[in-house]
Amino acid sequence: MTRFVQPAPALDDPYTGDRLLRSWLERQLGADGHAAAKGRLADLAADVTGPLRAAHADAEAHPPTLVRYDPWGARVDRVDTSAGWQAQRAAAARHAVVALPYLDAARATWGAGTRVVQHALLHLYGPESATFSCPVAMADGAAALLSLPDVDPAVRDAWLPRLTSTDPDTAITSGQWMTESQGGSDLGRSTTTGRPAADGSWRLTGEKWFCSAADAAMAVALARPEGAGRGSRVLAPFLVPRYAVDSPLPGPAAPDAPAPGVTVHRLKDKLGTRALPTAEIGLRDAYALPLGDPAVPGLARAMTLVVVTRVHNAAAAAGGMRRGLAYARAYADARHVAGGALAGNPLHRATLGTLAVDAAGAFALAGHTFALLGRVEVGADPAAAAELRVVAPLAKLATGRLAVSSASEYVESFGGAGYVEDTGVPRLLRDAQVLPIWEGTTNVLALDVLRAVTREDAGLPLLRRLAAAADLARPLSPALADTLAAVTGELRGALTEVAADPGAATVVAGARGLALRMAYALTAALLVEHAAWGDEQAELVARLWARRWLRHEEIAGDAHHHLELLC
Numbered sequence: 368m369t370r371f372v373q374p375a376p377a378l379d380d381p382y383t384g385d386r387l388l389r390s391w392l393e394r395q396l397g398a399d400g401h402a403a404a405k406g407r408l409a410d411l412a413a414d415v416t417g418p419l420r421a422a423h424a425d426a427e428a429h430p431p432t433l434v435r436y437d438p439w440g441a442r443v444d445r446v447d448t449s450a451g452w453q454a455q456r457a458a459a460a461r462h463a464v465v466a467l468p469y470l471d472a473a474r475a476t477w478g479a480g481t482r483v484v485q486h487a488l489l490h491l492y493g494p495e496s497a498t499f500s501c502p503v504a505m506a507d508g509a510a511a512l513l514s515l516p517d518v519d520p521a522v523r524d525a526w527l528p529r530l531t532s533t534d535p536d537t538a539i540t541s542g543q544w545m546t547e548s549q550g551g552s553d554l555g556r557s558t559t560t561g562r563p564a565a566d567g568s569w570r571l572t573g574e575k576w577f578c579s580a581a582d583a584a585m586a587v588a589l590a591r592p593e594g595a596g597r598g599s600r601v602l603a604p605f606l607v608p609r610y611a612v613d614s615p616l617p618g619p620a621a622p623d624a625p626a627p628g629v630t631v632h633r634l635k636d637k638l639g640t641r642a643l644p645t646a647e648i649g650l651r652d653a654y655a656l657p658l659g660d661p662a663v664p665g666l667a668r669a670m671t672l673v674v675v676t677r678v679h680n681a682a683a684a685a686g687g688m689r690r691g692l693a694y695a696r697a698y699a700d701a702r703h704v705a706g707g708a709l710a711g712n713p714l715h716r717a718t719l720g721t722l723a724v725d726a727a728g729a730f731a732l733a734g735h736t737f738a739l740l741g742r743v744e745v746g747a748d749p750a751a752a753a754e755l756r757v758v759a760p761l762a763k764l765a766t767g768r769l770a771v772s773s774a775s776e777y778v779e780s781f782g783g784a785g786y787v788e789d790t791g792v793p794r795l796l797r798d799a800q801v802l803p804i805w806e807g808t809t810n811v812l813a814l815d816v817l818r819a820v821t822r823e824d825a826g827l828p829l830l831r832r833l834a835a836a837a838d839l840a841r842p843l844s845p846a847l848a849d850t851l852a853a854v855t856g857e858l859r860g861a862l863t864e865v866a867a868d869p870g871a872a873t874v875v876a877g878a879r880g881l882a883l884r885m886a887y888a889l890t891a892a893l894l895v896e897h898a899a900w901g902d903e904q905a906e907l908v909a910r911l912w913a914r915r916w917l918r919h920e921e922i923a924g925d926a927h928h929h930l931e932l933l934c
């Protein structure tokens with residue numbers, strides 16, 4: 368009897384195969400702007416389908432290790448990583464995945480749209496980066512923080528060029544040390560303290576409980592300046608070099624010269640993100656440089672970094688969903704069930720079509736955050752800043768949850784093969800689960816949304832966008848327009864109730880439901896805007912998204928019927 372061997376699924380090029388990505392870029396950047404980005408995107412896509420896919424597998428198969436001592440007994444606390452991880456690091460630098468928004472030439476070409484191009488790069492790079500997308504996010508956040516005008520120019524000039532270098536030999540990434548064992552979400556419980564030294568630098572002492580990118584050359588740590596008092600507002604961000612300050616400039620390869628006072632206790636054994644070293648780190652009078660004046664309450668400064676990592680998180684969620692869809696579609700093309708191709712089976716097509724609707728919605732939501740961020744950074748646009756205040760937590764929380772539910776379906780769509788490690792499929796689920804946890808769990812972000820809409824009136828730009836989208840939708844689909852108008856009215860009422868008594872137990876208990884409803888309505892509005900520009904796929908997705916997430920209707924029939932257009 369011949370042994371049956373399943374054909375391996377053949378994957379598309381992630382750039383040319385992603386119609387929504389291309390039309391989004393065409394609209395956001397204009398034809399010339401998109402044309403100017405094509406070379407970069409095609410190069411990265413070619414690397415992803417070639418060497419980076421192999422590097423990703425290698426990094427997953429060879430997790431990082433902690434080397435505590437050198438052969439002679441000296442404490443080195445070095446984190447060793449795989450060749451695959453190093454290849455991902457080099458590619459992130461070469462393709463300017465962090466650097467792009469900081470490059471003068473890129474800003475001259477795309478202006479505020481530079482962040483839109485960066486989002487496209489992340490969308491292609493992230494899903495098969497073995498979660499190098501995490502150090503990328505934190506390096507970008509650190510670069511944004513270092514770019515603030517109140518940061519000492521000498522510190523900025525020493526570190527920013529390395530974070531934004533496109534040369535793999537000099538580019539570095541950053542960690543961010545915020546979470547402590549007694550307080551992750553509750554930063555007010557942080558006990559790490561900072562005291563000034565005679566030379567203008569500071570010394571930090573405390574314990575950090577979750578420090579990803581523990582191999583990075585620097586980290587941004589939150590600490591309570593001596594005498595600053597209690598609470599979270601006064602916490603200040605500090606730059607902690609990971610290698611001895613009198614050693615040559617820290618490059619990407621960790622020299623055996625750890626900064627004094629920084630101890631790596633252990634690496635975490637995690638559910639997913641296995642290639643990413645996440646450590647528990649102790650600080651004892653560790654050398655640190657203030658990022659801004661520590662006497663000025665610093666949490667607001669640190670939020671510059673957090674907003675950037677939150678929008679990266681949304682990009683990672685949406686990118687992973689899109690790549691999961693590509694995997695699942697390729698498998699359905701190769702697999703036969705019930706006498707025919709799985710890809711032709713109406714029930715399976717409905718499953719994939721529904722996943723495609725979710726992936727497209729997540730993409731629009733993530734894409735919008737990058738467009739807003741670009742307008743804030745390049746155009747100093749106050750309207751964009753007001754909207755980003757609420758859209759960043761909304762996008763992060765909604766896409767994080769969608770990424771987990773979709774990843775579970777993607778694994779299932781491979782049948783038993785989806786549960787077997789060397790197919791590469793199980794990690795889709797493992798790696799998705801971190802997305803709703805770090806940088807704010809769903810509840811914590813929902814509370815942040817409540818704060819934004821009550822203290823900063825950040826609900827207004829959202830309501831305006833929804834009302835405008837209802838008008839735009841009218842010629843496309845009266846039913847969709849009616850749904851958007853109804854949800855806008857409902858949300859206006861809900862936000863008025865919230866404003867009347869933000870601390871009421873019922874308001875707090877309903878924060879998650881309200882935030883998700885806001886995020887789903889915003890997603891429908893963004894899809895309508897893209898449809899009104901002339902995108903047929905977005906029009907269909909907008910209608911199905913609104914039925915699925917705003918009216919809670921079954922969309923299987925349409926999802927099956929229109930699968931090709933949805934993908």
Ligand SMILES: Cc1cc2nc3c(=O)[nH]c(=O)nc-3n(C[C@H](O)[C@H](O)[C@H](O)COP(=O)(O)OP(=O)(O)OC[C@H]3O[C@@H](n4cnc5c(N)ncnc54)[C@H](O)[C@@H]3O)c2cc1C
Pocket residue numbers: 542543544545546548549550551552553577578579580637640645801804805806807808809810811814
């Ligand atoms: C893979 C991974 C990598 C990470 N990397 C880093 C890193 O590099 N740097 C870093 O600083 N941190 C990192 N973290 C930590 C992460 O940011 C925290 O775990 C997260 O912020 C949650 O904090 P916590 O663990 O203290 O959980 P808790 O805050 O104790 O949360 C426990 C539960 O309580 C809920 N909760 C908390 N507060 C409230 C509230 N006020 N109202 C209602 N519900 C609430 C949460 O939603 C959650 O369900 C990482 C985590 C993971 C999993």
